[in-house]
Amino acid sequence: MSKIAFIGLGHMGLPMACNLVKAGHDVLGFDLVPSALEQLVAAGGKSAVSARAAIEGAQVVVSMLPASRHVEGLYLGDDGLLAYIVPGSLVLECSTIAPEAARKVHKAAAELGIELLDAPVSGGTAGAAAGTLTFMVGGQAATLEKARAVLSAMGKNIFHAGAEGAGQVAKVCNNQLLAVHMIGTAEAMALGVANGLDPATLAEIMRLSSGGNWSLEKYNPWPGVMDNVPSSRDYSGGFAAELMTKDLGLAQESAQSTGSSTPMGALALQLYRMMIKRGEGRLDFSAVQKLFVEQA
Numbered sequence: 001m002s003k004i005a006f007i008g009l010g011h012m013g014l015p016m017a018c019n020l021v022k023a024g025h026d027v028l029g030f031d032l033v034p035s036a037l038e039q040l041v042a043a044g045g046k047s048a049v050s051a052r053a054a055i056e057g058a059q060v061v062v063s064m065l066p067a068s069r070h071v072e073g074l075y076l077g078d079d080g081l082l083a084y085i086v087p088g089s090l091v092l093e094c095s096t097i098a099p100e101a102a103r104k105v106h107k108a109a110a111e112l113g114i115e116l117l118d119a120p121v122s123g124g125t126a127g128a129a130a131g132t133l134t135f136m137v138g139g140q141a142a143t144l145e146k147a148r149a150v151l152s153a154m155g156k157n158i159f160h161a162g163a164e165g166a167g168q169v170a171k172v173c174n175n176q177l178l179a180v181h182m183i184g185t186a187e188a189m190a191l192g193v194a195n196g197l198d199p200a201t202l203a204e205i206m207r208l209s210s211g212g213n214w215s216l217e218k219y220n221p222w223p224g225v226m227d228n229v230p231s232s233r234d235y236s237g238g239f240a241a242e243l244m245t246k247d248l249g250l251a252q253e254s255a256q257s258t259g260s261s262t263p264m265g266a267l268a269l270q271l272y273r274m275m276i277k278r279g280e281g282r283l284d285f286s287a288v289q290k291l292f293v294e295q296a
């Protein structure tokens with residue numbers, strides 16, 4: 001079992017860290033929010049007073065932060081964490097960030113003899129709690145083999161997407177598709193209900209027909225259709241619309257850099273920006289339903 005530092009105990013990081021504790025690892029966590037640390041301690045982990053303190057003696061460092069700037073701020077620069085991580089340690093950077101930012105952190109780590117993987121995840125907060133996340137890994141195949149036991153305690157499917165930054169490219173493509181089918185699902189639900197259909201009946205018909213998709217299967221955006229999803233708790237918890245907006249922005253940057261045509265992704269980004277303008281950025285991304293039905 002390993003001594004693991006876990007930085008970023010939010011919606012995703014906390015349940016992931018708890019699964020590492022359950023698997024028998026010695027987990028020392030750090031977050032800027034004290035209540036997150038208390039929850040880790042209640043689950044059998046330990047809390048550190050800073051990221052620097054958390055990495056002391058750790059063989060593995062896992063980070064799960066909101067965006068590129070947080071990750072670059074944590075690891076890079078004269079006082080960044082990489083300067084203090086012991087060479088030979090393993091860093092698993094699981095946040096969703098720009099592929100370019102991931103490559104920057106990879107390069108800095110390699111120069112210091114630290115093995116690092118970009119390992120963003122899919123599966124939502126439910127997948128994080130159940131330990132069934134999908135990891136999309138970028139970096140050296142040999143490093144992935146060293147990381148596999150730790151990743152397996154948090155996830156079920158572990159894919160080697162390719163070289164440094166490739167995990168982030170796969171994640172950005174996946175989330176663009178997720179946004180598009182979530183918006184399409186919300187639009188179809190509103191259309192059917194406005195035309196007299198019962199939402200649960202419509203959801204079940206589409207789920208088992210050619211419109212079936214993950215949003216209908218696991219994450220229906222219409223309140224009351226499914227238990228234990230954000231739409232049934234006023235869109236709280238889950239994956240914040242502002243984080244989806246960030247990911248759609250990353251997808252557009254990737255499209256720009258290669259001249260790719262992504263009109264659906266561009267439209268999805270605009271709709272999520274509208275949510276932020278309406279003050280709904282902290283709601284789960286399935287609250288895009290509200291754009292189609294004010295009372296939903």
Ligand code: NAD
Binds near residue numbers: 011033074123239
């Ligand atoms: P979150 O905002 O709930 O958690 C982020 C945590 O990082 C917060 O608790 C915050 O206090 C902490 N933090 C920020 N800066 C820090 C620092 N310098 N040191 C220590 N802690 C710091 O976000 P989340 O929903 O857990 O998402 C985390 C990442 O995972 C994001 O990149 C997101 O895009 C990605 N993701 C989220 C989901 C989801 O369903 N929520 C699914 C897949 C991927």
